Amino acid sequence: MNSFKTVLFTAFSFLFFITTNAQEVPEKDKLSLNSGTIDNQFDYVIRRSNSWQDYKTVKKTWLYKLKAHTLDSLKAVHKDLTDTQAIVDKQAKEISELKNNLTNTQTTLDQTNIEKDNISLFGIQMSKASYGILLWSVIGGLFALLLLFIYKFRSSNAVTKQAKLSLAETEEEFEEHRRNALEREQKVRRQLQDEINKQKNA
Numbered sequence: 001m002n003s004f005k006t007v008l009f010t011a012f013s014f015l016f017f018i019t020t021n022a023q024e025v026p027e028k029d030k031l032s033l034n035s036g037t038i039d040n041q042f043d044y045v046i047r048r049s050n051s052w053q054d055y056k057t058v059k060k061t062w063l064y065k066l067k068a069h070t071l072d073s074l075k076a077v078h079k080d081l082t083d084t085q086a087i088v089d090k091q092a093k094e095i096s097e098l099k100n101n102l103t104n105t106q107t108t109l110d111q112t113n114i115e116k117d118n119i120s121l122f123g124i125q126m127s128k129a130s131y132g133i134l135l136w137s138v139i140g141g142l143f144a145l146l147l148l149f150i151y152k153f154r155s156s157n158a159v160t161k162q163a164k165l166s167l168a169e170t171e172e173e174f175e176e177h178r179r180n181a182l183e184r185e186q187k188v189r190r191q192l193q194d195e196i197n198k199q200k201n202a
Contacts, residue, residue, distance in 0.1 A: 033065055038073050041066055 031044035045066055049056040119131045126134070 033062060033069075038070055041069055 031040050031047065033041050033044050036044075045058055045062050046056065048062075049058045051057075114125075118125045118127055120126075
């Protein structure tokens with residue numbers, strides 16, 4: 001009876017061992033100390049190490065190799081971080097330059113808009129609306145002065161014509177007066193000569 005139990009226990013143990021090995025073999029095939037991620041390499045070392053109570057006995061060569069792989073991975077990560085930081089710094093510098101260029105462009109655009117909306121008159125910046133008002137005011141003033149000049153010219157022309165007419169009339173009257181005075185003078189001379197002749201004859 002004891003022999004049967006022993007055989008049965010041995011058979012079950014053998015089947016359990018085969019089943020366990022059959023399940024673990026593919027996992028061990030996937031794990032390696034020379035390839036894969038650091039996590040997989042740690043799993044490889046833990047699973048392939050011998051167990052004693054709550055402890056694992058690990059080969060020194062595996063530990064050294066795992067340390068070297070870990071340091072290499074850390075160096076690669078550090079290099080990636082350094083490269084990434086350099087890229088970030090470069091991009092931050094480019095962003096700063098772009099912001100400065102954008103600020104300068106915005107300032108230039110604002111200045112251009114101000115110059116476009118304003119007109120310089122004798123060195124004074126004026127808005128287009130103010131310039132238009134000033135321009136039309138000047139034109140209106142000049143037009144008013146022109147009308148005043150035309151009015152004054154016509155008035156003065158009429159006065160000149162009247163003065164010429166008056167002068168012509170005065171000259172005519174003067175000429176008439178001169179003729180009358182000459183005739184009176186001649187008449188007086190004749191009378192004087194007649195008296196002189198009468199005195200001589202008497």
